Amino acid sequence: MALNNLLPTSSRKQELVACLCICAATLLVFFLTVQHSRNNRRFSPVHQVATIPTMDGAYGIWASAGVRGRVLVYCDRRLNIEVSEPVDPSSPGDQYVYASIRTNMVRVLYHVVPDSAWDEVATNLRKFPVYAYDRGMFRITVFDGIPLYVMRLRDMPHLDEEVLLHINSDVWDDREFSEILGLLHNHTLSGDIITLSGASSATRAKALQTYAISQ
Secondary structure: OHHHHHHHOOOHHHHHHHHHHHHHHHHHHHHHHHHHHHOOOOOOOOOOEEEOOHHHHHHHHHHHHHHHEEEEEEEOOOOOOOOOOOOOOOOOHHHHHHHHHHHHEEEEEEOOOOOOOHHHHHHHHOOOOOEEEEOEEEEEEEEEEEEEEEEOHHHOOOOOOOOEEEHHHHOOOOHHHHHHHHHHHHOOOOOOEEEEEOOHHHHHHHHHHHHHHHH
């Protein structure tokens, strides 16, 4: 076989160059978007712990604090970000996580799942057409290119910026809640706004208040 037959034709070269250009442009847009979000982060001027009657109450607290471009660590059994109709950002209801992304309050999501729910959650995540899994953590991309990481407490990585920590107290037993406190005290996590919902939230908020005061 002649060597010339192994080389791409002129049209194939043009197609290859075009594909490379599209890939490069896509990566550049993604990089600039991430940099723009990171460079336009806005944190709370004071550390605060708030107890809320329902999980969606966190949205008003984030909005009042004027946060932008943040990492949300969401500690609950399930995360609802499926949207079937337009969401009003002024009153998003149970679609408050979706609204927080669309209004640029949140740029990255970490969903931390209790051990009791992990098998079910992991099974559902493996049904996604595209996902990555490494060291106990799933990674998928949701709307607007936002990365979503899903894991158990034991697999939570160190995060080098303050986060919005959002906890449904009812789904964590005392041992697991102590692990959440441990992540804060050993600086795996640090949070400027911590929101806590559930029947046991008032008691557990005191321990979180102690952490917030020390920051």
